[in-house]
Amino acid sequence: MKKVILFCACFFILTGCGNKIEIPSLGIVSGIGIDKTEKGFLITAQIVNPDYVAGNKTNKLPVFVIQGEGESIFQAYRMLNTLTTKVVFLPHLDVMVVSEELAKEGINDILDFALRNVKIRPDVNILVAKDVTAADVMQVLDAGTTIPDQELNTISGICASCESVKLSKNLYDVANLIQKKGANLVVNAVTITGDVAMGAEEKNIELINSPAKLETKELAAFNEDKFVGFLNYQESKAYNIMNGESRKYVISTKVEDKYLITFEARKNKVEIKTDLDQKKITVNCELTGALMDMTYPIDLEDPLNIKKVATYLEEQLKKELIEITTKSTDELKTDLFSVGDKIYHEDPKKWKEIESDWKTIYPELTYDITVKVTINDVGDITNLK
Amino acid sequence: MNEAGSHEPQAPKLNKELKKNIQAIQETLGNPSDLMIREFKCHNNNNISCAVIGIDGLVDSNQAEDFIIKIMMVDMPLLEGQGDSKQEETTFNLLYQFRLSMIDTKIGQNFDDLYSNLLSGHIIVLVDGEQQLLMMDCKGYMIRSTGEPTTDNSIRGPKDCFVENLRTNTAMLRKRIKDKRLRFDSYIVGEVTQTDVAIVYIDGIVNPEFVKTAKERIQNVKIDGICDSSQLLMLIEDKFTTFFPRLLSNERPDKITAELLEGRVAIIVDGSPFVIIGPASFNMLFQAVDDYYSRPVIASFQRLIRYLAFIIVILTPALYIALSTYHQEMIPTVLLLTIINQRSANPFPTLIETLIIVILFEILREAAVRKPKGIGDSMTIVGSLIIGQTIVQAGLVSYIVVIIGALTAVCTFVISGSRLYNSARILSLIFIVVGASFGLFGIMVGCLLLILHLCSLSSFNQAYMAPVAPFNLHDQEDQFVIFPLSWMKKRPKMLNPQNVIREIDESQLQEEQQ
Numbered sequence: 008m009k010k011v012i013l014f015c016a017c018f019f020i021l022t023g024c025g026n027k028i029e030i031p032s033l034g035i036v037s038g039i040g041i042d043k044t045e046k047g048f049l050i051t052a053q054i055v056n057p058d059y060v061a062g063n064k065t066n067k068l069p070v071f072v073i074q075g076e077g078e079s080i081f082q083a084y085r086m087l088n089t090l091t092t093k094v095v096f097l098p099h100l101d102v103m104v105v106s107e108e109l110a111k112e113g114i115n116d117i118l119d120f121a122l123r124n125v126k127i128r129p130d131v132n133i134l135v136a137k138d139v140t141a142a143d144v145m146q147v148l149d150a151g152t153t154i155p156d157q158e159l160n161t162i163s164g165i166c167a168s169c170e171s172v173k174l175s176k177n178l179y180d181v182a183n184l185i186q187k188k189g190a191n192l193v194v195n196a197v198t199i200t201g202d203v204a205m206g207a208e209e210k211n212i213e214l215i216n217s218p219a220k221l222e223t224k225e226l227a228a229f230n231e232d233k234f235v236g237f238l239n240y241q242e243s244k245a246y247n248i249m250n251g252e253s254r255k256y257v258i259s260t261k262v263e264d265k266y267l268i269t270f271e272a273r274k275n276k277v278e279i280k281t282d283l284d285q286k287k288i289t290v291n292c293e294l295t296g297a298l299m300d301m302t303y304p305i306d307l308e309d310p311l312n313i314k315k316v317a318t319y320l321e322e323q324l325k326k327e328l329i330e331i332t333t334k335s336t337d338e339l340k341t342d343l344f345s346v347g348d349k350i351y352h353e354d355p356k357k358w359k360e361i362e363s364d365w366k367t368i369y370p371e372l373t374y375d376i377t378v379k380v381t382i383n384d385v386g387d388i389t390n391l392k
Numbered sequence: 393m394n395e396a397g398s399h400e401p402q403a404p405k406l407n408k409e410l411k412k413n414i415q416a417i418q419e420t421l422g423n424p425s426d427l428m429i430r431e432f433k434c435h436n437n438n439n440i441s442c443a444v445i446g447i448d449g450l451v452d453s454n455q456a457e458d459f460i461i462k463i464m465m466v467d468m469p470l471l472e473g474q475g476d477s478k479q480e481e482t483t484f485n486l487l488y489q490f491r492l493s494m495i496d497t498k499i500g501q502n503f504d505d506l507y508s509n510l511l512s513g514h515i516i517v518l519v520d521g522e523q524q525l526l527m528m529d530c531k532g533y534m535i536r537s538t539g540e541p542t543t544d545n546s547i548r549g550p551k552d553c554f555v556e557n558l559r560t561n562t563a564m565l566r567k568r569i570k571d572k573r574l575r576f577d578s579y580i581v582g583e584v585t586q587t588d589v590a591i592v593y594i595d596g597i598v599n600p601e602f603v604k605t606a607k608e609r610i611q612n613v614k615i616d617g618i619c620d621s622s623q624l625l626m627l628i629e630d631k632f633t634t635f636f637p638r639l640l641s642n643e644r645p646d647k648i649t650a651e652l653l654e655g656r657v658a659i660i661v662d663g664s665p666f667v668i669i670g671p672a673s674f675n676m677l678f679q680a681v682d683d684y685y686s687r688p689v690i691a692s693f694q695r696l697i698r699y700l701a702f703i704i705v706i707l708t709p710a711l712y713i714a715l716s717t718y719h720q721e722m723i724p725t726v727l728l729l730t731i732i733n734q735r736s737a738n739p740f741p742t743l744i745e746t747l748i749i750v751i752l753f754e755i756l757r758e759a760a761v762r763k764p765k766g767i768g769d770s771m772t773i774v775g776s777l778i779i780g781q782t783i784v785q786a787g788l789v790s791y792i793v794v795i796i797g798a799l800t801a802v803c804t805f806v807i808s809g810s811r812l813y814n815s816a817r818i819l820s821l822i823f824i825v826v827g828a829s830f831g832l833f834g835i836m837v838g839c840l841l842l843i844l845h846l847c848s849l850s851s852f853n854q855a856y857m858a859p860v861a862p863f864n865l866h867d868q869e870d871q872f873v874i875f876p877l878s879w880m881k882k883r884p885k886m887l888n889p890q891n892v893i894r895e896i897d898e899s900q901l902q903e904e905q906q
Contacts, residue, residue, distance in 0.1 A: 027717045027718060028717065028718075028720065029717065029735075029741055029742065030716045030717075030720065030728070030731055030732055030735050030742070031732055031735045031736045031738070033720060033728075033732060035725065035728065035729060035732070037725075055729060057729040057730070057732040057733040057736070058733055058736075096720065098720065098721030099720075099721065099725045099728065101725075126721060128721060
């Protein structure tokens with residue numbers, strides 16, 4: 008009996024109540040921006056105001072921002088605690104924004120901080136800030152919608168609107184891609200359009216057309232952990248077609264310089280084969296989808312004409328793919344399409360031989376691209392007279 | 393028949409003189425007002441003195457007058473001289489063999505027989521000069537008519553239920569099982585109350601070990617008296633400290649019939665409408681009679697809901713406390729923000745908040761059971777409306793805790809058909825303490841300990857967790873999902889019945905005839 012009492016007493020005496028945090032004391036960080044400063048790192052944390060999210064829209068703003076500076080990222084993070092009465096709580100983090108300058112030097116430090124011991128959930132999006140500092144990005148109030156979970160955080164709304172340039176990589180994916188020799192990392196880039204200074208004003212969410220908006224239509228390419236360059240909107244789309252990461256791809260082309268044809272691909276099949284002896288990469292890309300815009304006066308009831316339209320689209324698609332692949336080999340010199348990985352899967356022994364030299368081999372390769380577009384849906388109106 | 397009370401060596405013999413016997417009876421019983429003694433002279437062999445004794449209220453006095461007193465006082469003198477051959481018979485034998493036309497008539501030898509039968513509603517006939525007595529069953533006390541079952545409700549299925557009278561209950565079972573192998577073994581429990589207890593089983597189906605165990609345990613009960621079958625149930629349960637019921641009780645004759653057919657043993661206690669079933673297993677706590685009267689798919693769904701409700705009852709409050717004090721990262725962000733917002737005005741820690749709601753519910757529940765019937769409505773208003781509403785507005789607890797308390801409460805009603813309900817409430821409190829102290833880790837360890845504990849239990853020396861542990865593929869047909877009745881051709885193997893097959897095939901019939 009004594010033992011039983013002693014055992015039960017342990018529940019109360021030896022408990023881990025030290026870890027205990029009562030819920031109201033939490034300050035939930037929804038996004039952090041990391042910048043490079045002279046002292047080391049500057050962390051800008053966006054903390055959610057629960058009153059606002061839960062529906063009590065008093066005069067408060069949905070989020071507030073605190074900044075901390077330190078030699079390491081963790082030191083900077085500790086400094087945040089001196090600025091607020093709440094416990095700075097990272098597990099609910101959605102977004103990490105890294106400034107371009109810091110990304111160029113490498114994001115290994117950031118991954119180390121995020122993955123080592125601060126209990127950040129891995130489903131965090133990493134973005135690179137283009138033309139602005141990460142702190143600026145954190146300080147933009149986004150109008151969003153009135154539904155609480157969408158206005159929860161000004162940043163996480165970003166990726167929802169990314170359409171075909173959206174990428175979704177969690178922290179583990181990012182860490183894996185950095186370590187892999189046969190593949191390279193590409194993440195979203197974010198920038199602010201409009202008046203950057205207005206972003207932090209309350210007016211920004213009061214006006215119907217916000218003066219400052221966050222925009223993510225570009226991608227940021229990395230070589231190992233170092234940022235090497237941005238892919239613009241067109242290139243980003245082509246990148247996604249090559250990698251098959253989105254579900255819908257749009258190709259537009261102009262025929263005879265005035266008739267617009269837009270095609271939305273719903274099925275995507277890409278085959279990449281490498282011939283190292285001839286230093287050639289053969290890409291075979293097949294897209295199947297529907298016509299969305301069609302101002303070209305041609306009789307679509309004739310199957311031959313549909314094929315003709317497809318040929319125009321093929322030309323455009325091929326042009327776009329050549330652009331991105333050339334940029335990948337000549338300008339960025341980084342294997343964006345996991346070509347090395349594909350060699351490894353086909354011939355692991357050969358990959359072992361060339362693995363260490365892959366960085367130098369890749370830029371010397373040339374792409375040979377064949378495309379095929381199949382239109383299986385021309386819509387309800389075949390011909391507009 | 394009365395094995396427990398009949399073989400005491402020094403039972404005092406009856407006196408030869410009737411007067412002294414009557415005097416002794418009056419002295420022993422304290423000459424109570426309900427003791428009826430009718431002395432008269434039997435107009436037969438030399439006007440011999442006789443006495444008819446009974447307890448008012450326990451015996452049917454009309455029957456006693458018509459079939460005993462009238463025959464002895466009026467008919468016997470009239471018949472005299474017709475049956476001349478009986479002249480040599482003593483009055484006592486004459487009465488027993490030829491005159492008293494009661495079906496349940498026995499001859500007693502001593503005062504013990506006299507008292508035990510007299511006090512259980514028999515009519516006693518004493519004849520002067522005889523050291524024997526006649527005991528006639530003439531029970532005629534008021535019994536409740538069989539109403540609808542109040543505890544184990546069903547939408548379909550029979551609406552009758554057991555009553556407080558053992559004999560009525562056995563009759564109800566006989567009516568349902570018209571098989572010559574149905575057995576009632578009778579025992580007496582309680583030194584003072586002398587309560588009749590009957591072990592019911594179907595010979596040829598039941599595993600004899602169960603009957604033996606039940607018999608031994610009932611005979612080993614040393615107590616002055618029992619008021620209800622639940623007391624006997626606790627006395628004969630397997631000895632191990634736990635809050636899970638190792639034996640079940642039920643007031644539905646159809647349920648008991650089904651259990652007997654599966655090869656279990658039932659124990660009927662006089663004075664209680666609840667009949668004990670043994671051996672019980674954990675899955676029986678989730679069975680409801682409706683399961684067997686509905687389509688298997690629907691019944692399976694309902695049973696899974698019951699399992700779910702049990703898990704909700706024992707784990708939800710604990711999980712809430714653990715998540716909200718240690719593992720906030722596991723709560724969806726928006727929900728977490730809502731909780732933060734709600735709780736920002738609450739002064740108490742989560743544990744205290746939850747305990748307030750859980751204990752408040754227990755108080756309301758207890759009040760609902762104990763209150764006199766007339767004041768029910770006012771309690772509902774005060775309890776649920778006023779307290780429930782204002783406790784949140786006053787900032788004592790947050791909405792989310794009220795939701796969890798209410799959810800748990802509703803789920804306890806789902807499993808309240810059996811005694812599992814009480815176990816679940818205690819378990820819930822234990823898990824709350826463990827969750828508040830150790831977080832999810834504690835809850836996980838608690839679950840493991842609970843499973844270990846359940847696996848260590850036994851009922852009538854049968855594994856309590858059967859057919860899950862030890863696993864038995866055949867018996868899964870009535871475990872989580874219910875198979876159609878036509879597929880259940882065999883009795884549960886875990887009970888080791890003598891006859892596994894439900895339908896008797898022809899070869900077995902021939903064996904029986906031989």
